[in-house]
Amino acid sequence: MDKRFYLNISRGAAASLLWLASQAAFAASAVEEAQTLLSQGQFDQALKKVDAQLKTAPQDAEARFLRGLILVKLNRGPEAIKVFADLTRDYPQLPEPYNNLAVLYAQQGDYEKARDALEAALATHPSYATAHENLGDIYAALAGAAYNRALTLDQSNQMVRSKLALISQLDSAGGKGAAPAPNTPVAAAPTPAPAPAAVPPPSTVPPPAAAGLDASTAQSATSVVNAWAAAWSAKELTAYFATYSPRFVPEGNLSRTTWEAQRRERILRATRISVSAADPKVERVSSDRVAVTFTQNYESDSFSDQVSKTLELEQAGASWLIVREYTR
Incomplete structure (x- = not known):
């Protein structure tokens, strides 16, 4: 599937983090400099800048959030997952880390974890539109995986084929028509893998029909x-x-x-x-x-x-x- 998931990367998206830590002027400046370097594509320099800030203020929530975004840009997914997971543990009332964690899980094809993370985000902020959209795409991905599985078990099921085709059509429409928010990278989830061939198919012997049942x-x-x-x-x-x-x-x-x-x-x-x-x-x-x-x-x-x-x-x-x- 070519599903698209939206990752919050702007500092504005994480504005709710600011009240969690009292920031000195030099600390705010360090984060801003790292943000500028990130926007310029200087990811290694941005990471050095934010790491230096975190040495002096390890619990700087905004710096930690920004570090996760930089790690995503550097394709260091497992490290980014740890950053956002730690933020959800330390600040469970904030929705943005949950959303970004879900995007990274979706990139790995772990749609169940992605779903759980997005539901946690919406439990804290029910009006969080980005999480609602991502959750819809996660449900579509889960549906596609389930239909693929059903089709593996019963290749003759035309209804399942039709549903799978509908999911693909929705996916194609979303990929062409959905415009990401400004300065927001889009993470694509991989196509759900078909079920292993070793799984035994369902029985082909029809059960006896009960009274009143065709x-x-x-x-x-x-x-x-x-x-x-x-x-x-x-x-x-x-x-x-x-x-x-x-x-x-x-x-x-x-x-x-x-x-x-x-x-x-x-x-x-x-x-x-x-x-x-x-x-x-x-x-x-x-x-x-x-x-x-x-x-x-x-x-x-x-x-x-x-x-x-x-x-x-x-x-x-x-x-x-x-x-x-x-x-x-």
Whole structure:
């Protein structure tokens, strides 16, 4: 994808940083000189100037912010990430470091971290327009990755192809028509990589249709369950979470954020995972919701079990998404 993400680089964009540190006249002058050098393309000299300032005032927030921008220009991404991450830790009420951190994560293709950083920015400043625009592009990138994954699992799914084409059209329109703000570099996110070929495809055997349920709906719902199990087995977290509806409510009174963090940690902790959904049975719960009950066979390098699992799916356009999950 040729998504564009907007990075705040002007000192004006970080004006809210100024009140955090009492700046002596010479300190303000040093930062201004470094800013001038940056605008002139003299990145090494700008870095030396700001590093000298930080030796005398290590907590100078504006100097630290500017240092991160210089490191971006020098293509020293990991160092820039550390600078902005440290700023979000020390000054969590400021949105600009979160936004720039998100841009750098997006450059690396880590759209989930980018999304989380932008949501943190908007939690502090809901009217932050740049973060809203970037977040929209992140969601489009995540959608593209999920559709690519779905297409890998089912090459015959024309609906997925259409959705992927729509994402590409939106991307092309944005790349041609979106003009960056003055003095604002645009960081392009890489095209989401296709899923590994080793991931097992969903079962091609249609499940028996339950009473009041047509075979096509039963097959579609079961395909989602198979894709969910395959993504879990491959530890493809983007594809895994994409099978859940925004309306999904975790069991045990967990928040969605806490649940996702727990799932991410548990899935990545295992060296090897194998999940399958055996003997699926589909029944209609309401006009737009079905329940798929199956035997979940789970095996990892350290644990294995077999339980009866039910996933309730809600219709979302032409597809189905998980809204509830529980074991019996």
